[in-house]
Amino acid sequence: MDNPLVLEPLFRLGPVPVTAPVVATWAIMAGLALFSVLATRRLALRPGRVQTVLELFSATLDGQIRATMGRDPAPFRALIGTIFLFVLAANWSSLIPGVEPPTAALETDAAAAFVVFAATTGYGIRYRGLGGYLRTFAEPSWVMIPLNIIEQVTRTVALIVRLFGNVMSGVFVIGVVLSLAGLFVPIPLMALDLLTGGVQAYIFAILATVFIGAAVGESPSAAPRAKEEEQSP
Amino acid sequence: MTGSLVEIVSIIAAAVAVSFGALGPALAEGRAVAAAMDAIARQPEAAGTLSRTLFVGLAMIETTAIYALVIALLVLFANPFV
Numbered sequence: 001m002d003n004p005l006v007l008e009p010l011f012r013l014g015p016v017p018v019t020a021p022v023v024a025t026w027a028i029m030a031g032l033a034l035f036s037v038l039a040t041r042r043l044a045l046r047p048g049r050v051q052t053v054l055e056l057f058s059a060t061l062d063g064q065i066r067a068t069m070g071r072d073p074a075p076f077r078a079l080i081g082t083i084f085l086f087v088l089a090a091n092w093s094s095l096i097p098g099v100e101p102p103t104a105a106l107e108t109d110a111a112a113a114f115v116v117f118a119a120t121t122g123y124g125i126r127y128r129g130l131g132g133y134l135r136t137f138a139e140p141s142w143v144m145i146p147l148n149i150i151e152q153v154t155r156t157v158a159l160i161v162r163l164f165g166n167v168m169s170g171v172f173v174i175g176v177v178l179s180l181a182g183l184f185v186p187i188p189l190m191a192l193d194l195l196t197g198g199v200q201a202y203i204f205a206i207l208a209t210v211f212i213g214a215a216v217g218e219s220p221s222a223a224p225r226a227k228e229e230e231q232s233p
Numbered sequence: 234m235t236g237s238l239v240e241i242v243s244i245i246a247a248a249v250a251v252s253f254g255a256l257g258p259a260l261a262e263g264r265a266v267a268a269a270m271d272a273i274a275r276q277p278e279a280a281g282t283l284s285r286t287l288f289v290g291l292a293m294i295e296t297t298a299i300y301a302l303v304i305a306l307l308v309l310f311a312n313p314f315v
Contacts, residue, residue, distance in 0.1 A: 003310045003311075005306065005307075005310050005311050006310075006311075064285070067281070067282065067285065068285070158293075158296045161296065161299055161300065161303055162292060162295065162296050162299055164303075165299035165302050165303055166295075166299065169302060199288070202288065203288055203289065203292040206285065206288065206289055207289065207292065210289060
């Protein structure tokens with residue numbers, strides 16, 4: 001059985017070894033980009049089938065972001081939606097024979113989680129200013145500073161390990177079952193894998209939303225209402 | 234029997250880590266889902282918020298089991314003592 005923690009390079013581009021997950025990741029990125037360009041090229045007021053599906057997805061995404069962050073979803077829609085679609089496509093790419101999901105490799109998950117980490121810091125600084133964002137580490141009191149810094153690291157690591165563990169264990173279990181009984185037996189497990197992949201993509205995206213929402217804080221429109229409630233009793 | 238003592242102990246340790254590491258999160262997730270079911274039954278109009286919070290919470294709980302799995306994999310495939 002293959003070691004899930006070590007990757008063998010497929011070929012080399014000069015000094016850079018290229019592994020199978022890298023190829024699959026670039027293929028997924030190219031596929032998603034191509035699909036997006038083709039699908040949004042002719043947008044109409046009376047939408048066709050593809051546009052209806054896209055609008056449904058976009059509206060659901062907006063609703064989720066608004067419900068989670070309590071803010072206008074427009075600045076975050078592109079990032080969260082892309083993360084969700086990429087992780088979903090990566091998890092479900094195991095449907096194609098011969099392709100292992102790139103999220104079953106630690107490096108892909110680390111890259112995705114690093115994007116979330118960078119976005120959290122970036123949005124936090126953009127919305128609160130550098131001083132304001134750094135001040136959130138001292139909330140509710142300065143005693144919490146080390147814990148808040150550790151939390152930034154641990155939740156990113158947890159994001160990596162959660163996605164990696166779920167997807168990789170699915171691939172692993174199918175490999176074990178395949179070596180025991182080849183025909184038809186792994187199919188229910190593969191169906192379960194699709195469910196796990198969808199749920200994990202949702203969780204990855206919603207956790208990214210939660211982290212970014214915590215970094216940017218409450219929306220200014222919600223703040224005065226809280227003040228009124230304080231004064232009213 | 235060709236494995237060294239360290240390899241044999243590693244396999245047993247991996248099995249123990251996964252089995253006991255799965256116990257706690259399984260019980261905890263069961264409790265969380267039961268509580269969410271109860272809440273949805275009492276207040277069906279809040280089902281959207283409840284299930285979103287439930288999913289995030291389940292992901293958090295599940296992480297502990299995944300940690301155990303990763304430790305087991307490290308012991309099996311990247312053991313520093315073999």
